[in-house]
Amino acid sequence: MGASIPKGGGDTSRLDTVYRDTAWSRLAAESFDVVVVGGGVTGAGAALDAATRGLSVALVEARDFAAGTSSRSSKLFHGGLRYLEQLEFGLVREALHERELMTTRLAPHLVKPVPFLYPLTHRGWERPYVAAGLALYDTMGGHSSVPAQKHLSRRAALRMFPSMKPDSLVGAVRYYDAQADDARHTLTVARTAARYGAVVRASTAAVGFARESDRVVGVELRDTETGAQATVRAGVVLNCTGVWTDDIQELSGGRGRFQVRASKGVHIVVPRGKITGDAGLILRTPTSVLFVIPWKNHWLIGTTDTDWTLDLAHPAATRADIDYLLERVNEVLVTPLTAADIQGVYAGLRPLLAGESEESSALSREHAVAQVVPGLISIAGGKYTTYRVMAADIVDAAAEELPRRVQPSCTDRVPLLGADGYFAMRNQIDTLAADYGLHPHRIRHVLDRYGSLIRDVLDPGLDEANLLDTVPGAPDYLLAEIRYAVTHEGALHLEDVLTRRTRISIEYPHRGVDCAEPVAALAGSVLGWDRRTRSREVKAYTDRVAAERASQDRLDDAAADEARTAVPEVRGYL
Template identity: 35%
Template structure:
């Protein structure tokens, strides 16, 4: 039931049933809550104002990481919690999470010294419960340069070498949502929660609008959870009860380069000229670098890179990689995301804690604020623990404890990380279709995806689109609720960020296919085409604030 062709059915289900939990927000946190609650047997509805993962959950550094720098800020509990969560996220979704060895070059006068790096990484290994094969090692200057010859040699003392986990954040969110649906959750994108409904001053649902058909409807639920990330405060204002907490938004920008101009071979975590630290990560023939960290007070739905953001990252690259001669015209693509952080008086953006908090309001509304991608599962568990404790107290209903530690997300039931490579080898050997590339980011869902290629070879010739790309598109429409070309190019494939040439080459064909499959009106076709063009512009052209 995650087909864009079934929107009317899903709308009817949402409006005609009463749910135990209504989740507002379809990012990774909301998705995690939907999975945890539905897997315990609760009846769950989830709505998202935009597309799933369209906010922070598709605009991160795309790392499931423990936050080494938080040790320096003495946030020991956070490092321990999210460090352990890394391993759980990896084992439950090895098809969307990959170990990435990270090099931390150490310089005289840098953020981390040799001793502090060695000690910090050792503590990091201990707190995060890092398995033996992935524990840190310390490198000499020669060994560091052998790992990555592009790093600056002046004042280089050596390096720390440790493991983080690279992911596709939007894909991770999508697989968690699909898992929630498999447990009975009803989810729908492009639905705006307008206001809360009440019974004797207690929240008992939401009044919403389906933005595709412009149809108002209501959803009844015993508990409503506000998991809207950067919009948390906005949603709370719709409720009569308040607290003295609020968010402070910061913006992070990443730039993408082709490896022909930035031939990085090793992921690096490095110092910037102003004493911050950023990542440079190789991925599929590209190198991406980020992130910035600045306070943000503008439009939340479409944050944009500025000239200052771009120059900051370019200058950071030149500072750490003096032989890499990158300029504005070398930036292939970019993305800007917003971090919803819990406000702390007097702190700079990089100093504000990434901790999460649960706020229970007088009206019964539950809000989850702050947090990191890595900790989404634990955050969801804590939120649902609160809901089931209230249900036990108020209604005498007892639900089981969370079991998401052991739930393989959609596509990930491949016997854990050790079994994933064997599974891929099996799939590749079984796939005899010469028209298909051997994709790996669908896991066991790959079989369904392959089915979309059969009997569709005419598209290769009629529309000049590769069959594997057509199959990917149809899978996204019929199994992942993609409704617009931006959904497909940004959040189902990531191509607008990491393969923008492919978007430019096939955007017209994708728009034609989607308009036919989803029966768009002329106005819808025009609007969705304009949305995609705007996304392409935002990814390649900065705005000038002056």
């Protein structure tokens, strides 16, 4: 690619090792209008927003893109039906508008409509009450391309969801929301930012700030793979680090105008065959709601909502968390689920704005933007669905600190990588299947992960036929996807591939252990791993899985955290 990264277009979205090396040189040598710290969806969104306004942008992430909250959500793009009851109409309206943009214009290859049943448990008053709320839900975001609510008798509801106990409902209402693979979506936002000229780099930690008088004018960086250090100059720095917001604020010497409270949300993953239903479920609990979400060949069941004050990088699910989810969902299932049915477990942390309420489920999902010290702006709160609005808000705030006029946000008209041409290629599935010798169902699966970039993923298989084989131990994925993860998507470690570029770590009972060796062999052949490095990567991953399993047998947060954090970070300079 030469000595420098092109300013935009072409291969700038190919996050390979050449790009990575050149990005480091640019960070050390150049001054950027905006430096974004944090490679979750808000940080990636801010980088894209700023780049498409014509600003020079750098995005740095200490671990992997989406390594924190943005790979551990309920994987929904939704308005937040329960926020209507909390009278947060503005948040719901905003989220529904974003859901519509994603499913129709910005990321239709990644964000898909999904039906849900809202079971009714009271005769008389409940149906009109829910109908009124869903009528708002159907209309307050403006035009909606998803079907409107549909009222069902108990018999009709049980036909749609036979696994529900007949005595657990008197009827139901079907409504629609949308879902996405959150880690893949976040990565695509970051790559789209690179496509428009941003320099994006994972495994790059902010360890300090450069100051001139009382103003932040840059970020001191450490490469968490090599330990190398550099300072990147910035017109303004954006702190988009989610649950690490307070840590970055303290690093700057400022306290900030708000603090962030971490709330742990746990999900369990069970095979699709364990529950029979043609829609998801939303169930009331004493403190919140419980979702049963269709997820490819699985169901996601979650979530919990409890304070977490321990390790922010690796929140741990406890036996108590898992038992709570099983107990709640089994209240409505004909055939109860057991711990033996669980194939995957994951825990994430919501970065909530700290409030007076002691119940984390009562804290607002609104977001806030504030200057910490001159030259440093933080954003916190919000929800995944509204990441684009959050990004625009923090770049608006940044624009006030830059010495030139900044264009307004245009990301509502900027499709993510893979969106352009997606609908045409969806009509060409049979042709694509013939071109690559794959079943149309397989093509559809790949198309819904990469959109119109599908040929970039599969073309190497025309020269190396084995790349069109499935991953040993994980037949939902092709070896070509593993290769693409390291040639284009910036994966540097085995865990990056198995937990975020694919979701093998939560979709199979072995949680990725059974395919660690062949995946490491393929990824390592591209990344230049020797035998020792490959063995180290496999051991680090299998140790991680063992630690996660151990933590899930512990009864309380402290014991689970101790078990999970016993395994060192795969990035040696964190």
